Amino acid sequence: MPWRxxxxxxxxxxxxxxxxGLVYWFNGLSDKKPLDITVIIKSxxxxxxxxxxxxxxxxxxxxxxxxxxxxxxxxxxxxxxEQIALVEKAIRGRPDAIVLAANDYDRLVPxxxxxxxxxxxxIIVDSGIDSDVAQSIVxxxxxxxxxxxxxxxxxxLEGPAKVAIISYVKNAASHIDREKGVREILSGxxxxxxxxxxxxxxxxxxxxxxxxxxxxxxxxxxxxxxxNEPTTVGAGRAIRELEVKERVKLIGFDSSFNEIKLLDExxxxxxxxxxxxxxxxxxIKTAVEAVRxxxxxxxxxxxxxxITKRNMYEEENQKLLFPFVGN
Amino acid sequence: MGIxxxxxxxxxxxxxxxxxxxxxxxxxxxxTSYYLTKExxxxxxxxxxxxxxxxxxNNIKSYVSGMxxxxxxxxxxxxVQQYLSTEKFNSLAEEKKAKEAVSDMLExxxxxxxxxxxxxxxxxxxxxxTGRKDxxxxxxxxxxxxxxxxxxxxxxxESVISPSHVxxxxxxxxxxxxxxxxELISRDGETKLGxxxxxxxxxxxxxxxxxxxxxxxxYLFIVxxxxxxVYHPQQQLIYSTLKSEMIDQVLEIxxxxxxxxxxxxxxxxTVQDSDFGWKIVGVSYVNELVDNQNEVRLSFIILGLICIVxxxxxxxxxxxxxxxxxKQLQDSMKEVEKGNFNIHVSVPTTIEIGRLARAFNIMVGxxxxxxxxxxxxxxQKRKSEINALQAQINPHFLYNTLDSIVWMAESNKSREVVxxxxxxxxxxxxxxxxxxxxxxxxxxxxxxxxYLMIQKMRYKNKLDYQIEIGDSVQHYLTIKVILQPxxxxxxxxxxxxxHGPGLITITAEETDTxxxxxxxxxGKGMDEEKQRTILLxxxxxxxxxxxxxxxxxxxLKLYFGAQYGLTYKSALDQGTTVYIRIPKSIPSVKEELGCxxxxxxx
Numbered sequence: 001m002p003w004r005x006x007x008x009x010x011x012x013x014x015x016x017x018x019x020x021g022l023v024y025w026f027n028g029l030s031d032k033k034p035l036d037i038t039v040i041i042k043s044x045x046x047x048x049x050x051x052x053x054x055x056x057x058x059x060x061x062x063x064x065x066x067x068x069x070x071x072x073x074x075x076x077x078x079x080x081x082e083q084i085a086l087v088e089k090a091i092r093g094r095p096d097a098i099v100l101a102a103n104d105y106d107r108l109v110p111x112x113x114x115x116x117x118x119x120x121x122x123i124i125v126d127s128g129i130d131s132d133v134a135q136s137i138v139x140x141x142x143x144x145x146x147x148x149x150x151x152x153x154x155x156x157l158e159g160p161a162k163v164a165i166i167s168y169v170k171n172a173a174s175h176i177d178r179e180k181g182v183r184e185i186l187s188g189x190x191x192x193x194x195x196x197x198x199x200x201x202x203x204x205x206x207x208x209x210x211x212x213x214x215x216x217x218x219x220x221x222x223x224x225x226x227x228n229e230p231t232t233v234g235a236g237r238a239i240r241e242l243e244v245k246e247r248v249k250l251i252g253f254d255s256s257f258n259e260i261k262l263l264d265e266x267x268x269x270x271x272x273x274x275x276x277x278x279x280x281x282x283x284i285k286t287a288v289e290a291v292r293x294x295x296x297x298x299x300x301x302x303x304x305x306x307i308t309k310r311n312m313y314e315e316e317n318q319k320l321l322f323p324f325v326g327n
Numbered sequence: 328m329g330i331x332x333x334x335x336x337x338x339x340x341x342x343x344x345x346x347x348x349x350x351x352x353x354x355x356x357x358x359t360s361y362y363l364t365k366e367x368x369x370x371x372x373x374x375x376x377x378x379x380x381x382x383x384x385n386n387i388k389s390y391v392s393g394m395x396x397x398x399x400x401x402x403x404x405x406x407v408q409q410y411l412s413t414e415k416f417n418s419l420a421e422e423k424k425a426k427e428a429v430s431d432m433l434e435x436x437x438x439x440x441x442x443x444x445x446x447x448x449x450x451x452x453x454x455x456x457t458g459r460k461d462x463x464x465x466x467x468x469x470x471x472x473x474x475x476x477x478x479x480x481x482x483x484x485e486s487v488i489s490p491s492h493v494x495x496x497x498x499x500x501x502x503x504x505x506x507x508x509x510e511l512i513s514r515d516g517e518t519k520l521g522x523x524x525x526x527x528x529x530x531x532x533x534x535x536x537x538x539x540x541x542x543x544x545x546y547l548f549i550v551x552x553x554x555x556x557v558y559h560p561q562q563q564l565i566y567s568t569l570k571s572e573m574i575d576q577v578l579e580i581x582x583x584x585x586x587x588x589x590x591x592x593x594x595x596x597t598v599q600d601s602d603f604g605w606k607i608v609g610v611s612y613v614n615e616l617v618d619n620q621n622e623v624r625l626s627f628i629i630l631g632l633i634c635i636v637x638x639x640x641x642x643x644x645x646x647x648x649x650x651x652x653x654k655q656l657q658d659s660m661k662e663v664e665k666g667n668f669n670i671h672v673s674v675p676t677t678i679e680i681g682r683l684a685r686a687f688n689i690m691v692g693x694x695x696x697x698x699x700x701x702x703x704x705x706x707q708k709r710k711s712e713i714n715a716l717q718a719q720i721n722p723h724f725l726y727n728t729l730d731s732i733v734w735m736a737e738s739n740k741s742r743e744v745v746x747x748x749x750x751x752x753x754x755x756x757x758x759x760x761x762x763x764x765x766x767x768x769x770x771x772x773x774x775x776x777x778y779l780m781i782q783k784m785r786y787k788n789k790l791d792y793q794i795e796i797g798d799s800v801q802h803y804l805t806i807k808v809i810l811q812p813x814x815x816x817x818x819x820x821x822x823x824x825x826h827g828p829g830l831i832t833i834t835a836e837e838t839d840t841x842x843x844x845x846x847x848x849x850g851k852g853m854d855e856e857k858q859r860t861i862l863l864x865x866x867x868x869x870x871x872x873x874x875x876x877x878x879x880x881x882x883l884k885l886y887f888g889a890q891y892g893l894t895y896k897s898a899l900d901q902g903t904t905v906y907i908r909i910p911k912s913i914p915s916v917k918e919e920l921g922c923x924x925x926x927x928x929x
Binding site (some may be wrong): 014015018057060063064066257260261264265266275277278281282303313315316318319320321322 | 350467468473490492493495499501503540543544556560561562563564566567569632635636
């Protein structure tokens with residue numbers, strides 16, 4: 001009897017509709033399944049506060065969005081091969097999303113493309129790669145950060161002055177962007193003479209020596225911009241040693257115990273810091289949204305903040321400058 | 328079968344009604360009980376959170392009261408008073424001794440207190456004594472500008488608790504602490520001597536509060552009386568406005584609970600006020616309060632589904648029970664339609680359907696009865712016809728006629744003999760007339776003419792007759808041999824009994840629908856009693872007056888209906904008039920007859 005079949009099909013359809021209705025009323029059960037996210041950072045070295053704080057943000061977000069997060073990383077930031085191997089391993093684990101802070105701008109591109117091919121969402125945090133396979137990039141806008149440093153330098157300089165920029169390495173994207181920002185603000189100013197950028201080949205000691213040379217060469221009003229933490233601290237040490245903090249205005253990037261001391265002493269006039277907690281938190285939040293199929297922006301700027309001696313102990317800045325990581 | 332026609336079926340209707348009814352019930356029940364459960368769990372969770380927040384509050388209070396009691400000790404301490412109030416010491420050694428007395432006292436406070444970061448005394452005269460001998464002052468920091476210092480001065484001898492902050496006072500140390508500061512005043516209350524500072528390692532509180540999670544996403548946070556955050560697990564998110572907290576509302580209430588209105592992200596705040604100005608706040612996400620919410624939902628859904636399935640099965644059976652006998656009844660009706668009346672539906676136990684089945688059975692019985700009645704009527708008709716035929720071949724009439732013929736033959740009246748014999752022959756031919764039932768009135772008249780001719784020859788002048796039938800009625804049909812018994816009756820019981828000659832007149836009248844044949848005699852007539860009973864069924868069939876007449880009456884009624892038949896009008900010694908009423912139209916029979924007439928014409 002065919003009509004009986006029709007009737008039972010109708011009944012089943014009716015029941016299914018009712019189930020759907022119930023599920024809808026209960027606001028979805030499937031939504032609650034925890035996601036698996038693998039995070040691969042640049043370094044698991046506990047002494048690097050930046051990554052510790054970033055991981056803190058990751059854990060905070062993973063609690064809030066109910067995700068199972070695994071955080072991996074090569075021991076040293078320079079170990080590109082190990083990081084590639086970690087990404088391969090992560091792909092084999094088939095998580096819902098991978099959050100990656102790339103150790104190398106070029107060499108991680110193939111493996112990142114493999115992530116995309118495997119159908120796993122890729123979110124880049126802090127340091128990008130030369131490819132657009134990532135769903136989203138959560139990082140500081142370094143050009144903007146450079147502009148902030150440039151503005152600070154402009155305010156601190158009185159009368160005609162020369163400005164030297166010290167860069168850590170030659171081909172790091174973040175440094176190029178920061179330098180671009182600094183130059184954009186300072187160039188075209190009649191009072192300011194921008195010197196060629198000095199490269200210190202990835203060493204704080206080199207930065208110190210280089211700064212000393214510069215200080216000796218230019219005995220007049222001078223501004224120095226250190227594009228990251230070691231260059232800033234190296235230059236700061238030179239200024240402290242030569243006792244020229246009145247004459248030389250040092251603007252730095254990032255923060256560390258040494259930088260804070262130099263800020264306290266008044267040697268560093270200002271430093272531009274990032275928000276690693278936000279980066280970690282937003283990278284997970286964005287990954288979750290990407291997996292859930294929500295529309296996410298391609299680039300999320302976590303912003304930067306100018307810290308001076310005057311505002312360094314303000315409530316809002318203390319947490320950033322003095323990360324409270326389990327101590 | 329289309330959907331809409333199926334919707335009209337009782338079974339579908341019943342199943343649908345049942346399912347919808349049960350579905351509604353289950354939905355309402357589950358929703359109600361779900362919310363009741365939720366409510367119960369909600370208040371339980373609230374109580375739990377309140378208890379937890381109280382616990383945290385007590386722990387924090389114990390730390391703060393520890394610091395307070397330290398400050399009490401220092402404020403009243405003789406050595407401290409001595410050291411700070413002495414404007415100028417006589418010698419450096421004396422100054423050193425006084426300072427050491429203070430630092431020893433402070434150091435002793437720190438023994439076995441890992442939670443305390445430092446205990447210090449800052450004199451307004453620039454003196455500085457700390458319980459931690461390894462600490463040096465940070466030369467780049469202006470202590471007088473720090474908030475714990477200025478606030479202690481403003482408070483005038485009262486303890487001031489700072490929010491969590493970085494303490495930059497010491498060289499190369501930037502610890503996170505909660506500071507209690509208090510201005511030191513000389514015993515006489517006249518001179519302000521300096522500020523006492525005790526720093527509590529914030530990690531102590533941080534570790535304690537950090538581990539507390541209320542549900543999956545819930546957490547604890549602490550604000551001070553000005554709304555500054557002492558502790559918050561997502562402090563950075565709040566500073567960068569990625570998150571917000573209902574600080575204003577928290578500050579408004581002392582203790583208690585409120586819920587923020589953020590839709591599915593609504594948060595329940597449980598606030599506990601500590602007596603030193605801080606508020607410990609537990610934040611739970613409302614939709615997480617029901618810890619096993621998913622299981623509760625799932626079990627409700629599964630239970631609901633099981634109930635629905637059972638409901639559908641039950642409703643199927645129930646509706647089957649109702650509709651099955653109806654279907655059976657329908658099948659039986661189809662049988663009846665086909666003509667099978669020998670059917671008896673078993674009466675189902677359901678009252679209503681049972682009644683229906685019984686009524687059906689009765690109906691079928693009635694129909695059956697009527698059918699057999701019809702058959703009986705037919706038989707009756709045949710019988711009447713035979714009777715009519717018998718009436719024709721009345722033996723008395725026959726031998727009387729033959730007697731007359733013999734008598735006439737003896738008298739050599741050969742012409743009369745021929746006439747009579749041929750009339751007799753015609754009479755019999757007409758009455759036998761091919762076995763047909765219906766004949767035209769014309770034929771019937773011919774028949775009666777022959778009959779009357781014979782009788783006239785027998786009775787001579789005693790009998791006279793007149794037949795006046797117009798052509799317009801000649802062709803109408805009637806059953807045969809209806810006039811003869813009446814005429815015979817008129818002769819034998821009317822005219823024969825009378826003195827003198829008698830006259831029989833046969834005429835016809837017509838109305839729109841009917842035809843009346845009227846037989847009138849001027850014979851003896853009948854009394855009223857006779858008139859009344861002549862057409863009633865006789866107790867026994869047989870000879871005697873009226874048998875033939877009654878037969879005619881019954882045949883007419885059987886053939887044409889109850890309103891047709893004979894009517895008598897009579898008066899004693901006056902004569903009798905008989906009206907035969909027959910309908911003009913019996914079309915179906917007429918057609919059939921026309922056809923039959925054709926074949927018989929050959």
